[in-house]
Amino acid sequence: MEGLLRGYHVNEPTWFYLSLLLILAVFFKFGRIWSVRNLDLILLLSLAPGLLLVRATSLVPSVGYCFLFVISGLLLIRLLLDSVFTRRPRLEQNLNPAGMAFLCASALLFQTTKIMTEQPDLAAVRTVRGADELLKRHDVSASDSADPNSETGPAGRLLATTVVPLAGGTEVAAARTMAILSHIAVILGLIAVGRWHFSDTNLGLAMAALYLLLPCTAFDVSKVNHLLPAALIVWAVAAYRKPMVSGVLLGLACGTVFFPIFLLPIWMAFYWKRGALKFGSALVLTGAVLLSSLILTSADSTSFKQQTLGSIDWSVLKFKADEGVGFWGLYDSAYRIPVFATFMILLIALTIWPQRKNVEHLLAHSTTVVVATQFWYPHQGGIYVLWYLPLMLIVTFRPRLNHLPLGEQSLEAKVGVPGNASVRDDVVRGASRTQLFR
Numbered sequence: 001m002e003g004l005l006r007g008y009h010v011n012e013p014t015w016f017y018l019s020l021l022l023i024l025a026v027f028f029k030f031g032r033i034w035s036v037r038n039l040d041l042i043l044l045l046s047l048a049p050g051l052l053l054v055r056a057t058s059l060v061p062s063v064g065y066c067f068l069f070v071i072s073g074l075l076l077i078r079l080l081l082d083s084v085f086t087r088r089p090r091l092e093q094n095l096n097p098a099g100m101a102f103l104c105a106s107a108l109l110f111q112t113t114k115i116m117t118e119q120p121d122l123a124a125v126r127t128v129r130g131a132d133e134l135l136k137r138h139d140v141s142a143s144d145s146a147d148p149n150s151e152t153g154p155a156g157r158l159l160a161t162t163v164v165p166l167a168g169g170t171e172v173a174a175a176r177t178m179a180i181l182s183h184i185a186v187i188l189g190l191i192a193v194g195r196w197h198f199s200d201t202n203l204g205l206a207m208a209a210l211y212l213l214l215p216c217t218a219f220d221v222s223k224v225n226h227l228l229p230a231a232l233i234v235w236a237v238a239a240y241r242k243p244m245v246s247g248v249l250l251g252l253a254c255g256t257v258f259f260p261i262f263l264l265p266i267w268m269a270f271y272w273k274r275g276a277l278k279f280g281s282a283l284v285l286t287g288a289v290l291l292s293s294l295i296l297t298s299a300d301s302t303s304f305k306q307q308t309l310g311s312i313d314w315s316v317l318k319f320k321a322d323e324g325v326g327f328w329g330l331y332d333s334a335y336r337i338p339v340f341a342t343f344m345i346l347l348i349a350l351t352i353w354p355q356r357k358n359v360e361h362l363l364a365h366s367t368t369v370v371v372a373t374q375f376w377y378p379h380q381g382g383i384y385v386l387w388y389l390p391l392m393l394i395v396t397f398r399p400r401l402n403h404l405p406l407g408e409q410s411l412e413a414k415v416g417v418p419g420n421a422s423v424r425d426d427v428v429r430g431a432s433r434t435q436l437f438r
Contacts, residue, residue, distance in 0.1 A: 012055065016048045016215040023213050026095050026103070027206070036085050040396040043078065046071045047385050048215035054383060055219075065327035068382035072374050079371060079395065082364035088400045093206050100205045107212035108187065112180055114221050120175035124224035128174040131160030134293060154290040155255025156228055175224065182227035186211060186390050189234035193394055196238060197359065197401065207393045216385040226386040229253040229260055234390045236267075237363065243275030247282025254283075255290045259373045259387060263366050265351040270362045328378045340376040347372075359401040367391040 010018070023045065029035050050071060053064030093100060134157050163181065164174050187208040194204020211217060220226055232253035239245040250267060253260040264283070271279045328336055350365040357365075370388035374381050 012052060012215070012219055015218050016052065019213050019215050019218070020045060020048075023210065026093055026100075027210055028094075029091055032089075032091065035089075035091065037091050037396065039078065040392070043071060043075050044214060044216075044389075044392065044396075046074075048219070051216060051219050051383060051385070054380075062327065062330045065330075065380075065382055069327065069375065072371055072382055075392070076368060076371050079364050079368040079392075082395060083360070086400075088398070090399070093202075097202045097205060100202065100209055104187070104205055104209040104212060107209060108183065111183060111212055111218065111221050114218065115176050115179050118222055120172055120179070121223045121225070124175040124178060124222065125171050127156045127160050127224060128164060128171045128178065130157035131164050131174075132171070134158065135161055135164060153225075153256045154293055155252040156225060158255075158290065158293045159228065159252065176222070178224045179222045179227060182224055182231050183212075183221075185231035186227065186234055189231060189238050190390060190393065192238040193234070194397075198397070198399055200399075203397050203399075207390075207397050211390060211393055214389065216389060220383075220386055223386065225257060226384060229256045230386055230388075230390050232256070233260065233263070233366070234394075237366075237391070237394065240270075240359065240362065243271050243279040244282045247279040248286050251283045251286025251290075255286070257387075259370060259377070259384075262347055262369050262373065265347065266357075266362065266365045266369065269351045270357045327381055333378065336376050336378065343372050343376055360398070363391065363395050363398060363401075367395050 023041070027037075027041055029038055032038070047068065050064050050068035053067055056064070095103065160174065160178060163177050166174075166177065190207040190211060191201065191204035194207060195201045198204070232249045236246040236249040236253070239249065246267070250260060250263065254264070267279060268276050347369060350368060354361060367388050370391065373387075374384060377384070
């Protein structure tokens with residue numbers, strides 16, 4: 001950008017101020033001040049000051065972490081009370097669909113420019129390096145790409161193998177390409193959710209535009225290992241009617257970082273007799289593929305064992321002093337034990353209640369679990385906003401979905417339109433639109 005506009009530079013605080021005004025102008029409902037949409041918007045915007053405080057070298061980092069924990073706690077309470085907010089009135093954005101599409105494309109261009117002009121994330125470079133070694137079938141058991149602290153997983157390296165050849169073998173170019181493609185995947189996933197499940201493409205465009213404009217996206221715009229699992233989870237939500245597809249996507253997400261593992265009980269409980277076997281089979285199949293990719297880069301059984309155990313970040317389950325980096329690096333990690341125990345109780349409660357889950361429960365409970373992970377995660381807990389940001393946006397913009405517990409087939413049965421598939425889809429989509437906002 002500096003080549004076109006001499007002296008052009010937008011630092012993180014400036015982006016926060018500018019995006020704050022733009023987001024409020026487009027998404028804040030001034031005619032309904034006390035709406036849930038406005039509450040969610042304020043909570044999401046409140047995360048940015050905490051991230052800025054963590055990055056500020058002149059302040060004590062613990063101030064930023066404590067601020068993030070407070071806002072994350074408010075988000076957690078809001079998600080736990082999601083079922084209480086039964087009224088979902090239709091709230092149009094303060095911009096027409098054509099303007100929203102233009103805003104989304106412009107924001108993507110700015111974020112792409114930021115990715116191309118900044119140094120790529122170190123973990124992304126290690127992921128690309130591991131993908132290159134996978135293609136060459138080199139033993140990576142002794143390299144830094146097998147280090148759990150590098151935040152890489154076998155799924156990340158496997159997916160990166162599709163990008164490395166396009167980048168000509170350059171690690172920096174491949175890391176940047178992966179970041180751009182991950183953002184595009186999240187955007188397209190949000191639009192797909194809006195069109196397929198909300199029966200409103202405009203809502204999908206609104207979610208995508210807000211995702212790109214939020215300061216927390218710009219702050220970690222190049223961190224592929226934060227973006228990739230979020231993109232996979234969004235597409236798992238978009239394809240929830242096909243348990244096999246969702247199982248593969250969530251399996252890949254579990255193979256990138258640690259936290260998606262805690263989503264599996266909720267998704268199994270959601271499918272239960274309606275597709276739990278297919279969902280579980282897809283998870284097992286994906287795990288087998290990931291293990292096979294490790295075999296290709298193992299010289300012997302010892303190397304394979306080392307890579308398999310090293311692909312899981314076991315350090316997140318340690319409760320020793322001075323093990324964490326961030327909030328838990330400043331305080332005694334023993335306090336993480338009751339926090340983690342509370343998290344597990346919450347996970348069990350969300351898994352078994354309610355017994356019959358619909359899509360609304362799936363979205364809210366999945367987002368709740370990811371947000372709750374921030375409180376006990378030892379490595380800079382609270383800063384991983386991109387893990388749950390797309391899910392939170394879906395919960396924020398979603399209309400009423402309790403009429404789709406079994407998928408669109410149940411609604412087709414209600415309207416009873418036989419014959420041409422395109423006509424039936426139009427009627428179903430129109431019928432659903434009348435029930436979405438009540």
